[in-house]
Amino acid sequence: MLLIKCPWCGERDAHEFSYGGEAHITRPENPDKLSDEQWADYLFMQKNAMGPFLERWVHAHGCRRWFNVRRDTVTHEITAVYKMGDRPPERTA
């Protein structure tokens, strides 16, 4: 079970959180102006990364806040936790 560091509450077990899929997918400004393909890309297509992945989590059984995580999908190593709206921190070696 993962240990996730909520930016507001600190480290908690994964079962307190819910997963929200890929991060940084922005809802289009004017959906009406998009082609079906563009809308489908927003709606359905998420990366299936093997390795570092930027994703969203919510502390559903805690403070109920959403935040972003950079997690390696192979090793489950979490290398960054940052707030909604922020850009991912630079990767350190």
Added chain:
Amino acid sequence: MSQQRNRLATGGRIDRTRPLSFSFNGKHFEGYAGDTLASALIANGVRLVGRSFKYHRPRGLLTAGSEEPNALVQLGTDAASEPNQRATQVELFDGLEAVSQNCWPSVGLDVGAVNNTLSRILPAGFYYKTFMWPKSFWKYYEHVIRKAAGMGRAPESPDPDCYDKMHDHCDVLVVGAGPAGLAAALAAGRAGARVLLADEQSALGGGLLGRRAEIDAAPAAEWIAKSISALQAMPEVQLLCRSTVAGYYDHNYLTIAQRLREGSDPGRRCDKPRQRLWKVRAKQVVLATGAHERPMIFRHNDLPGIMLASAAQCYINRYAAKPGDIAVIFTNNDSAYEAALDLAEAGVTVVAVVDVRTAAESPAQAAVRSRGIEVLYRHAVVAASGRRRVSAAKVMALDDSGESVSGAARTIRCDFLCMSGGWSPAVHLFSQSRGKPSYDASKACFVPGQSVQAERSAGAARGSFALAECLTEGHEAGVAAAAAAGFQRPGRPAKPPVAAKVDEAPLQPFWLVPAAPPGAPLNKHFVDVQNDVTAADIALAAREGYRSVEHLKRYTTTGMGTDQGKTSNINALAILGQTLGADISAVGTTTFRPPYTPLTFGTIVGRDIGALADPVRMTPIHSWHVANGASFEDVGQWKRPWYYPRPGESIQDAVNRECLATRQAIAILDASTLGKIDIQGPDTAEFLNRVYTNGWKKLEIGRCRYGVMCGEDGMVFDDGVTTRLGEHHYWMTTTSGNAARVLAWLEEWLQTEWPELKVYCNSMTEHWATVGIAGPFARQLLSELTDDIELDPKAFPFMTYRAGTVAGIAARVFRISFTGESSFEINVPARYDLALWNTLMTAGEQYGITPIGTESMHVLRAEKGFFIAGQDTDGTVTPLDLGMDWIVSKQKDFLGKRSLARPDMLREDRKQLVGLLPVDPQEVLPEGGQIVTDMDQKPPMNMIGHVTSSYYSVNLKRSIALALVRGGHKRHGETVYVPLENKVIAANVSEPRFYDPEGKRMHA
């Protein structure tokens, strides 16, 4: 009662003053406190403990520990009976009852043993090759195979015991309390770290418990006792015995299965739980899990009486139980010489040590020779013989290559045979932590490779088998783990415990005894004794192309038993490598998976059973419903009154009565389960405009509006009424089952996409209770209970809200209706709910007030054609499919709007909501019934939809239904059919509105 004829007069860690009686396969025996079932059987001279899984060959004890593949027993006979218990781990208690598994009808006379004589036609992959074809025959084979095979029996009644869970954190978790683990725990504990030391055995000490060794110039037992006292004196150290670390998961999360009762007596009832599952988050882990001795692979190496050398040594030293009187020892390394000396010391006649190596000048070998024990160097045991137990070993000389034997065979009589093929570190937990074991050719074993998580291995677990090394490595690992967790011992470093260094002659890898004579079959050279996999099976699998170790495992089933191949995997890999001409390091290991040893479901489930399996939510007037005979239904976690039967009434009778009362007099409904979300903030109208499909910017204060929410895919997600209470204050209601999901949905959009909106949501579902009254007398009744709310329809019209006092309680009253009658939904703080309900019931008596349940509510709303999200919709239905174009705004964007313009949403043959009126008005369609247009077609028929809601409507004096039908909006007037098992029901498609279509009654 039999005598314990193989019990030594002195020694061992048993208490001869506490005799215990037990039964095994129906026979009665006696043992002592401190025994395991296995050691007690040895002491009583019982050799045959079980039968193998496939060939049902007679089997005896191979080991003395948790890696035991053969001695699987069913413990106890009652509801707490446990299958698959390893006799080597079952602590003896008075009255213990155990029977062997895999034997039918008995261990001595076994019908399945016919498989043994047929073994020539039961090779690797036999089950796949034979029973899988033809596939349709599997049902015939299956019950025969299951009866003869079977891994014990599951108890048939509920488990009377309770189980527990513990969540814990520690700085250093030490796994294994042998010399390395104890030394690590001492070092980490002295540094001040919070230490958890867990060991699967009933006593701490690990392998030391079965050996005669010296530490710090005293017997090991003294060092163990001193170490335990020292650890117990440290307030931050916890010692757990009978506790198997079962799984190693991500981020240093480990599970420990702890057996709590003395003797693990399943028959004894007490307040204490039987087992406890620990869930531990450790900053650092020290794996001191020891090593497993490997069997030698020769012909008939599975006969009872053939066991690992360390096991024989352990039975003698720890339990004072002699496996026999005359022993032959077969080895490729020095550790078995220590066993030989201990056996001789206990009075066993060791007739020969058969060693595949050439003679070497090691102290152990010299000691054995000087005792007068014959050592046959460069020899191998090529076969064992005996019926049901070993009676002789056939020994031949090895050629220089070691790949064949020659010369005359010598038969050596014995009554047990000890073997040692070297040691395999228990890298299971290391592997579970995602570390990759690497092959150490000099030690002929896989050792832990690079750490992936915060763990380190020490002692035999990392291939350092000598006691002196175990102690220093354990100590160093403990110091390092504590330091990594932030604990450093002040002052000068503590000294590690010391054992004398012993020179050992190197082991010689020796994986498979050559066939004698050369070319003879290897089909009785057993590799995996639990699953009856032989060297011949592995060679066959390799020839058939199963070259990957993972494929080999599945095809031959090697390592797939309940022991997970602890004594067989490495031998199997090596033999595969030899067959393929590949190096064992290139073959690699299979993946080790949790749990390390089997767990009972009870341990995993803990207390989450029965009433605690899932929370039950009840409204504040639940007790009234119970007292008044309600039948309940589950709506999510809620218990809701389903209907209120009077004596002698069927469900249909009760629902008819409730439905008539609603339309003719007055109904009262507990609607407190409705989801309620308080939404405040200056941007709320804008927010609602985005999440609902219709417009919200012009809703006046005091007015209610119905809304539908869609996902971004355009599918209906939830619906409900939202009311504007104040300038920036709204009150949203959701369906009962969806309340939490809707709140999460709103929060997600507010936090992740629209943080600029000033909107704040709070769940109010439990704070406010809701009582609905509906029907022609509802207004009259309410007028008697309020004097500050004007109830005239002009002053308080449909879809508005008023605050006031009802029955002396501050209340919010909404004129909304799900039944289609003139209704008032009265909301009061939850603690006044019962008072309100009782007042309404009393005051309403003269009007015939009738409590109605969810079933009547569903009938009444279906009469009106109101859909229920999740019943008439299923995540593939848009508002347009429901015929609700009027609620979909053309002007503004909203969540899901763009999806409604996707080509698939515009198809004319989408499934759309319609009404169905059965041609026979007394026939009620079954919900879920499939709909077809043409009864003349052959199966599979073209199904155009299904019934989503269906009832008998007493108000309409006929049956009605709602259905999703392809192109349904254009089918009104058509006749369709629902074919059932014994009949066909014809129905006419209609508008989904059957009662008061203009809505005059609810506006009244």
